[in-house]
Amino acid sequence: MKVEDVVCPFCGCLCDDLVVEVEGTRVVSVENGCTLANEKFLGDNRLTSPIRRAGGAWQQVSYEEAIEETAAILLDADRPLLYGWSGTHGEAQSIGVHLGELLGALIDNTSTVCHGPSIMAIQEVGHPGCTLGQVKNRADVVVYWGTNPIDAHPRHMSRYTTFADGFFLTDAFLERKVIVVDVRKSESANIADEFVKIEPGGDYAVLAALRAIVRGKRSLIPSFVSGVSREQLFRVADTLLGAKFGAIFFGLGLTMSRGRYKNVRNAIELTAELNRHTKWTISPMRGHWNVYGSNEVFTWISGYPYAVDFARGIAFYNPGETTSVDVLRRGECDACLVVASDPGAHFPRACAEHLARIPTVQIDPHVNATTHLARLQIPVAVTGIDAEGTAYRMDGVPIRTRKLFTGRYPSDTDVLMKIYDRVKEEKGHG
Amino acid sequence: MRVILETKPRKKPKIPIEAEAIIPQNFLLKNDIRVYEGNKERTLDEIFYVTTEGPAVSADQVEIVLSGETGVIKRVGEYMNAGRIVIEGDIGMHCGNFMSAGEIIIRGNADAWLGREMRGGVIRCEGNADHYCGAGYRGEKRGMRGGTIEVLGNAGDFTAEYLSGGEVRIMGDCGDLPGVEMRGGTLIIGGDCHRPCGNMTGGTCMVFGTARALLPTFVNAGSEEREFCGQRVEMNVFRGDVANRGKGTLFVRKK
Numbered sequence: 065m066k067v068e069d070v071v072c073p074f075c076g077c078l079c080d081d082l083v084v085e086v087e088g089t090r091v092v093s094v095e096n097g098c099t100l101a102n103e104k105f106l107g108d109n110r111l112t113s114p115i116r117r118a119g120g121a122w123q124q125v126s127y128e129e130a131i132e133e134t135a136a137i138l139l140d141a142d143r144p145l146l147y148g149w150s151g152t153h154g155e156a157q158s159i160g161v162h163l164g165e166l167l168g169a170l171i172d173n174t175s176t177v178c179h180g181p182s183i184m185a186i187q188e189v190g191h192p193g194c195t196l197g198q199v200k201n202r203a204d205v206v207v208y209w210g211t212n213p214i215d216a217h218p219r220h221m222s223r224y225t226t227f228a229d230g231f232f233l234t235d236a237f238l239e240r241k242v243i244v245v246d247v248r249k250s251e252s253a254n255i256a257d258e259f260v261k262i263e264p265g266g267d268y269a270v271l272a273a274l275r276a277i278v279r280g281k282r283s284l285i286p287s288f289v290s291g292v293s294r295e296q297l298f299r300v301a302d303t304l305l306g307a308k309f310g311a312i313f314f315g316l317g318l319t320m321s322r323g324r325y326k327n328v329r330n331a332i333e334l335t336a337e338l339n340r341h342t343k344w345t346i347s348p349m350r351g352h353w354n355v356y357g358s359n360e361v362f363t364w365i366s367g368y369p370y371a372v373d374f375a376r377g378i379a380f381y382n383p384g385e386t387t388s389v390d391v392l393r394r395g396e397c398d399a400c401l402v403v404a405s406d407p408g409a410h411f412p413r414a415c416a417e418h419l420a421r422i423p424t425v426q427i428d429p430h431v432n433a434t435t436h437l438a439r440l441q442i443p444v445a446v447t448g449i450d451a452e453g454t455a456y457r458m459d460g461v462p463i464r465t466r467k468l469f470t471g472r473y474p475s476d477t478d479v480l481m482k483i484y485d486r487v488k489e490e491k492g493h494g
Numbered sequence: 495m496r497v498i499l500e501t502k503p504r505k506k507p508k509i510p511i512e513a514e515a516i517i518p519q520n521f522l523l524k525n526d527i528r529v530y531e532g533n534k535e536r537t538l539d540e541i542f543y544v545t546t547e548g549p550a551v552s553a554d555q556v557e558i559v560l561s562g563e564t565g566v567i568k569r570v571g572e573y574m575n576a577g578r579i580v581i582e583g584d585i586g587m588h589c590g591n592f593m594s595a596g597e598i599i600i601r602g603n604a605d606a607w608l609g610r611e612m613r614g615g616v617i618r619c620e621g622n623a624d625h626y627c628g629a630g631y632r633g634e635k636r637g638m639r640g641g642t643i644e645v646l647g648n649a650g651d652f653t654a655e656y657l658s659g660g661e662v663r664i665m666g667d668c669g670d671l672p673g674v675e676m677r678g679g680t681l682i683i684g685g686d687c688h689r690p691c692g693n694m695t696g697g698t699c700m701v702f703g704t705a706r707a708l709l710p711t712f713v714n715a716g717s718e719e720r721e722f723c724g725q726r727v728e729m730n731v732f733r734g735d736v737a738n739r740g741k742g743t744l745f746v747r748k749k
């Protein structure tokens with residue numbers, strides 16, 4: 065059976081034009097997807113049942129036992145951490161936040177290691193953003209800053225920028241100007257009209273210089289700023305000022321290099337300054353599929369987008385203090401539930417070591433690096449393949465994903481709801 | 495009155511304790527003082543051996559002495575308005591949040607957000623202070639507004655972010671972006687730092703060591719002498735940050 069208009073469950077582009085062929089409970093082919101999408105649909109080696117570590121080996125357990133044990137571990141903890149959430153649907157994320165509140169836990173999503181600093185900058189100075197549709201139809205200048213879409217978001221350029229014709233740009237490849245700013249010449253830089261090579265850690269200074277140029281202070285700019293010549297800075301500033309509609313996309317090169325949220329803030333303030341002259345927007349290249357959704361869902365319920373600490377019964381948020389990398393590095397947490405992400409692969413070593421010391425439970429369809437740190441793993445259906453739910457695209461547009469077939473796995477929602485009910489019963493609210 | 499709080503051994507010593515109730519005025523009023531250990535509420539004597547010596551008729555006469563494993567205790571001295579707190583070792587995050595008067599002495603190191611949004615009084619840290627010393631809470635437009643913070647050692651990144659009033663004096667080095675977004679008050683750095691005063695709109699910062707990676711958006715405005723530790727020092731004067739309408743002043747020691 066061929067299913068059309070399938071939403072890709074991998075990156076923040078959430079491409080919704082895939083054609084997927086299914087035989088029984090197996091995906092056999094994918095059309096329109098990039099290599100990342102193909103791998104996600106076809107390289108699907110699932111864990112067959114919940115497993116528990118017993119001495120040096122793994123032992124299969126039933127879903128009921130695994131759920132019971134997870135609830136007991138979380139109830140026993142004084143500082144439990146509920147981490148992940150970006151690979152699942154909003155409905156499951158919502159149960160997660162309610163579970164966090166009930167337990168007095170700390171709940172955090174993968175923004176903590178990606179665009180958390182972007183959110184912090186937005187909280188300081190706002191967000192002049194727009195949808196990807198606006199960019200596709202209007203943007204005549206596009207800047208990719210500290211991001212390499214060809215590798216990380218392979219269809220971003222073909223669906224929305226360089227290779228995508230839009231309403232006001234009928235020959236996008238010729239009409240759109242693309243500027244890539246990075247510390248190395250990436251594949252995306254190879255197809256850009258202008259490549260700006262910055263010394264590592266120099267983004268803040270270059271953004272500050274561009275702001276000053278746009279404010280008319282050209283005479284103050286030294287001959288080189290973080291490896292970029294004054295002439296190139298002037299040329300780039302003129303291109304930005306000459307745009308009819310400009311769009312800046314930025315990635316982890318900006319959020320995770322020295323200065324972090326201050327780099328993003330400077331980029332937002334450059335955008336604001338450009339808006340005195342013409343129309344400019346700025347958007348983060350969100351990576352992990354529904355990470356934007358996890359920020360939305362956390363915010364609706366708790367008021368904060370990530371790193372929410374319910375220890376005192378009310379929500380408290382302070383990145384650096386309540387972010388999971390920081391609490392794990394300090395060895396604060398005494399239990400952890402990982403849902404739909406892989407901190408074992410993404411977190412610094414000290415954090416992974418702490419996860420291995422404490423009882424860590426993982427809810428995830430696949431064996432991954434976190435499995436090796438966990439005591440218990442509960443396999444679930446993959447949202448967008450055999451589970452349905454709502455996810456947010458990187459520009460904040462919610463998209464409903466469908467089930468391609470009904471398999472034998474429960475969804476994240478099913479498992480989390482059972483854990484929530486069990487905790488509620490123990491807490492006497494049952 | 496002297497209140498001595500010595501930490502008791504705990505089963506999970508790394509779980510932070512939130513203790514905003516540890517301020518002189520609460521001991522004067524003999525309030526039922528509670529603290530939090532992770533998600534559990536505890537009485538003061540579950541966490542500390544408590545000894546009280548002598549009387550007091552006002553909060554000014556109350557001195558609290560904290561000793562033991564105090565490096566994980568957060569929010570000590572929050573909203574303090576009189577009296578004195580002495581910490582014999584290290585102290586956890588947010589020590590002296592919003593304090594308006596009184597004195598806090600830290601013999602060891604202070605964790606991040608020391609004197610966050612402080613309004614008045616004095617904090618003296620004899621060791622190092624971590625990131626965001628004298629800064630504000632996330633998204634706040636103003637950090638410390640009054641009073642004095644003195645750190646005899648080094649300080650971390652984003653020291654005095656959004657500083658709006660009062661004085662932050664770091665005798666050693668600072669990390670990245672000290673005085674970022676600062677809009678008033680005085681920041682003094684005895685040692686070296688990196689990218690001081692990014693996006694500052696007001697206030698004065700003086701760097702008596704080396705300012706590395708000075709931002710291109712500061713305009714040289716001559717030189718002046720300033721005094722530091724009893725010595726006259728020749729300083730370059732910069733105005734900025736001209737990435738905005740910057741009316742701040744940055745002094746950097748002449749080589």
Ligand code: SF4
Nearest residue numbers: 072075078079098219
């Ligand atoms: S670009 Fe992203 S969403 Fe689109 S097909 Fe590739 S992995 Fe999937």
